[in-house]
Amino acid sequence: TKFALEAIKEGYLRVVAVGGDGTINEVASALVHTEATLGILPVGSGNGLARALKIPLAWEKACQLLLKGHIRRIDVGKLDGRYFFATAGVGFEAQLSHLYDKRKQAASRRGIWPYFFLAAREFFQFQPSEMTLDFTTPSGQKTITCSPFLVTIANTEQLGGGAVIAPGAVPDDGVFNLCIIREINFLQALYHAPKLFTREITRMPQMEVYPVTHLKITRTSSIPAYTEMLVHTDGEPTVGGPEVNISLLPQALQVLTS
Template structure:
């Protein structure tokens, strides 16, 4: 059955990033009104994991588009709930980084993002999994996961808080020996950061894998084995300008399946949210596993 794209359910995290004092119903009335033949509902989340439940229920009720209103964590929850349902994920970005929204060409200005839903353009994207748990933008082991855990405990959000936490933890964090299996190879190396990129950036236009194609059936891996100060400065510059693959400060691979064994338990994140620790990891990719609403600037990439 073809999803009914005229039925929209907004799953709204009222405490995500910049959502405080955000009047979503007023915005929807102003931008969607009654002139476009749309039916829409707003369903606020009440606890961690609730967005996944609300999204799955909305899909069962015939909503063809379920809109994640929040940051990348909310987007991840809603996306998880929609897997296998046929309903499309849309994003109204209201978080700190908004990595997936930026990659998909979704405007960060709320009214412009909502206006896309009058006649939504839907394309399927790949779905990553790390130890069986879905991610849609990036996942990773090592320093970025460690920072995500500390960031969640910082008490405030935003880019300035993230930078402050990252600089503080850089003084403390040590790389870890790992063994990586991919494409029939075994690679023994140290790991400071190992990022699995389905999309190009972490968020805030920090491009960890600027060549990543979210519809090509491959994960882009970025490995940084050690991070002395001179390399840290080059990595920071590369993230900002999008030239990290040519900088010599990181190593890149592409694969559908990657296995990693670590000498000590390493933290990992999924779409920027800390998810736990492990010593064995398997990253996989499901090609074109989730329909999403994309922005006008998103190119219809060949697969």
């Protein structure tokens, strides 16, 4: 973020992020609400944003796009003080982000399969906690209280690695896709997980999807250990308080796309 901010101060109008979703998030965060355009060379393990924006994963083609691509303005999410550009979330997905981050620091194995092995191992350790979701849809306000397996706020379709959590999500349509998966058992998770890669995940009966522009998540559990909420923004782990607020900034970032 620091180098991107310096580039903007020096008058550069194009700033290229070389890396995965975490690196792209850091660079893009400095470009929000500026006239500078983000270029992406995806070299991460998930590359969720690059995949969603149809940016080639091959270096040569991605470099050509930096020269010949067109500028697209996309929406930006803001979770409390942190920006996100693909997805943010709480629940099981957020817990995995925290554990996976520690794993990356301790070992060099990365990618989608180590992530799924970790998910299978941690499934039985995860304890859903009750939370209240207050959100704004194009048709009005709605409130849901539940103990979800996961809650994903999707600006794009992709989680990364080809896993599609929100089929049809468009990053410049002025709404997020709020994806809620209610409590599920291991066999249900095992049965439905492949649907992430066939774009059929929304067919699972435990899943609900809502178009939203603002969302407040309040953890209602009275257990002291649950006063903090594990969250992630573009797969990067962070810790929120018992309440987090997510808002949408319409077309707040310029990106080079095909």
